[in-house]
Structures are given as C-alpha cells and as structure tokens.
Amino acid sequence: MHDMEKMIIYESKVDSSFQSVHDTVDEIMQHFSTNFNTMGTKTLFKINFLLRELLNNAVEHGNQFHPDKQVVCRILRENDFIILEVIDEGLGIESDLNNLDYDVDTEDIILRERNRGLQLLKEMSHTINISGNQIKVHLALNEEDSL
C-alpha cells in the first residue's frame, strides 16, 4: 500500500436510538461492499461490530437517548488503517483503558453482564483514543484487505 493522505470515507449524523445505529451501520456496510469490495470479510466483521459498539455507547451513555441530540459518525482511511471516529453530545468521560483489568479468567468475569463492549473494543482495535465526548479507534488493515 502507498502512503496516502487521510481520506474521509463516510460521514453522517445518527439519531439517539439503537434503531438509528442499526440503520446507519447497515448503510455503512452496504457502502463498504459497494465501494471497497476487496476488503476482507474479517475486517468487515470487525468494522461492523466496532461501529455498533461505539455508536450504541454514544447514543445510550453519551446522549442518553435524547431525541434532540445526535452522534457524529466519521470513517477515515489513512495508510494501513481505518479510523472510526464517534462524537456525541454528552458530557464526555475520562477513561484510561489501560487501567481496566480484563485478564482475569474467572467464570464470573467471563460471564459478567456489563463492560463487555469496552473489552472487545480494546481487543479488536489497534489503538483507542478517548477525549471528552470523542472516541477514535484505529483498526489495522491486513494482507487480506487489498484496497
């Protein structure tokens, strides 16, 4: 792959409901299959999953399902990375993901009811940056993705 400028692949605003998130992610995945049909299925699955996590979290915890608030969803491509950027209208959080301990393998931890999304974001992404009400996730493209 050649060095390339950061390029916006997709940008839209999402209403604060799980249904809007679903409709938006469906539209994005359709956009990817039409315009990037050589992208590998594993990468497409990760993008689908990560977008749902980021947007669900933004509409629920950021915007608290407020009907007048929206979430900005932006997808960019920079060299060998896809960047997923989500900005909500909430108060923002301070979170150090490195301090979250998910390495304990007890039954209670594995089968817990909460915080599964953060763990998966951490495990599927290359890097995660959280700044106030904005979260940016870098996803590494691999050899199966001949973009």
Add this chain to the structure above:
Amino acid sequence: MKKSIQGQTLILSITEGLTANKIASYNEELDKIAPTFSEFNELLLDLEQTNNIDSTGVTFVIGLFKKAKALGLNFCVIGANSDVQSLFKLMKLDQFFEMKNQ
C-alpha cells in the same frame, strides 16, 4: 426468534441480528418461552441467519446459557459463522458451551 422442538431438544433460531435494537423484543419473547425450558434436556441456539452482532447480543447469549445451565439443560450454539465463532472464542465463551456448525 423462531422456536422449534425435536424430541427433548428445544431449538431457538435467531432470524435477524443479535444487536441492541432487537434484544428488548428477544427478551420479551424469551420471558414467554423460558417457563417451558424445564420440559427439555437440551437448548440449541441457532445463529445460522445471524450476521450482525454486538456486545448486547453476546450478553443475550450468555443470559440464555445461564438460564439453561440453571435448569440442567445442555446448551449449544449451532450454525454460527466463523466470525461469530471467533468472537465467542475471543470472549472465552467456548470454555462454557459448545459451538457446532449444524
């Protein structure tokens, strides 16, 4: 969610995504079905038609597994595609229930 019975096995088939926008309605359906669980010795969750999943969907599967286990039913996920199976393995859920390709 579609329900079918084969002898002592109850099969629940997810016909759409396992995603946050659907989970509330699945839980409502499950509340109606769950009281019959004790009539079976096995619960199969068919994910053959499930391409979309998020962590809410994973939590739904875990909840179903816990309900089955509490009543002594064997629980198994069938028909999940390789990406969904990899996700469950990443979550170490394969330590608790089996996944079969059908």
